[in-house]
Amino acid sequence: MSAILRDAGPADAAAIAAICNHAVRHTTAIWNDTLVDEANRRDWLMARQAAGFPVLVADLGGEVAGYASYGPWRAFDGYRLTVEHSVYVGEAFRGRGHARALMQALIARARAAGLHVMVAGIEAGNAASVALHQSLGFTGDQVMREVGQKFGRWLDLRFMELRLDERPSP
Template structure:
């Protein structure tokens, strides 16, 4: 059975294992060194303590993916906008789990008064572009060659979803 629940720092090792695959093998994240379970627990705690959701999707007790919202910017006027992030275990992509996670995340954000969700997508990434399009995000721009990983420049497109 698949469930979505709030993440806890105790989920950090499973979350880090999912994330570190993308760190080591893709340009989806600009992180260049693997993240320890301790660092991931700190990140989960930071998001939760800022009153934003961090969710995990699990099946039969195993974490298969996660999604969370973080502050878009620190200035007070940005408090109604967040940035979303989502990662799935590499073996379960394409099964609709990302859509379920995002739907759950966005419902929680709506209930808390968030107005706008921003998503950044390192390019190329057809799966993430497709997910954001299916969820109703609109493209709003791109930074060319904003990051460098694995010896090449990477562009990032930005998307937004108005929740109200």
């Protein structure tokens, strides 16, 4: 069964929280230690959308298999055409192409919004995420060593980027 990609709504907050919390508990994909609840994700979702940023879900017959969003990369005016994204897929749905589909839709939204660069910040040891991003045209091998920590160890952060258009100036 193919997922339907759609904009998330408040009814998706609990599923988004569950996917997020699994990543917090079990992976180094999210560098937080604090779990979130449905109200937190609903507030996050509404704030993202109010700021004009998409939150997309992969819907499999009413079940949220994954979600993706982008937001500001840095808070200074000069970075307004650059965004950083996130994409997460529930453990039971991985390996089925949902992350790729979500990313393709997110990239299309960023291009339609007139954005110039999308940045990925990936835990350097996450080979699957690095490979996915490379297959989507992201480049770059800038690694910042030991800038994070989780599960009692230091984490390296790899930055990758995708140029969304070829305009010579803003």
